[in-house]
Amino acid sequence: MSEHMIEATDDMLNLLKKDVDSAPNGQFQDFNIYEEIFLIALDAFARCSLNIKIKDPRSTDNEFSKAFSELIPEVLPFVTTVVNLFPWLMKFVEGFSSKQLDGFFFRIFRK
Numbered sequence: 001m002s003e004h005m006i007e008a009t010d011d012m013l014n015l016l017k018k019d020v021d022s023a024p025n026g027q028f029q030d031f032n033i034y035e036e037i038f039l040i041a042l043d044a045f046a047r048c049s050l051n052i053k054i055k056d057p058r059s060t061d062n063e064f065s066k067a068f069s070e071l072i073p074e075v076l077p078f079v080t081t082v083v084n085l086f087p088w089l090m091k092f093v094e095g096f097s098s099k100q101l102d103g104f105f106f107r108i109f110r111k
Contacts, residue, residue, distance in 0.1 A: 004047035012040045012057065042068060 016036070020028045039057040046052040046064050054064055082089060 002048060005044045008040055008043040008047055012036065012043065015058070 016028075020026060023029070042065065043054045043057045046054050052064055054062055056062065057065070059065075
């Protein structure tokens with residue numbers, strides 16, 4: 001594993017430790033493992049591919065997360081399942097995105 005991936009994982013583990021320490025009775029009950037794994041992966045992707053360190057992966061003001069969610073449209077789970085079963089349908093899914101590539105990622109990859 002690369003240094004960037006280890007750093008991203010360590011940072012997320014430190015955030016989780018802070019959550020447990022601040023929880024009443026030291027028991028952390030509200031936890032979404034899928035969201036945490038997505039945040040670790042997104043942070044590792046940002047660090048490894050673009051050399052961008054995300055300060056707080058959970059923050060709603062995170063510019064990288066905002067740009068990523070604009071680039072990848074939210075698709076219904078049913079549509080995702082259908083596309084996984086029938087990959088040739090992917091050419092029709094591209095029409096769901098109404099965003100133009102003129103934002104954060106476009107500026108990075110254009111340079």
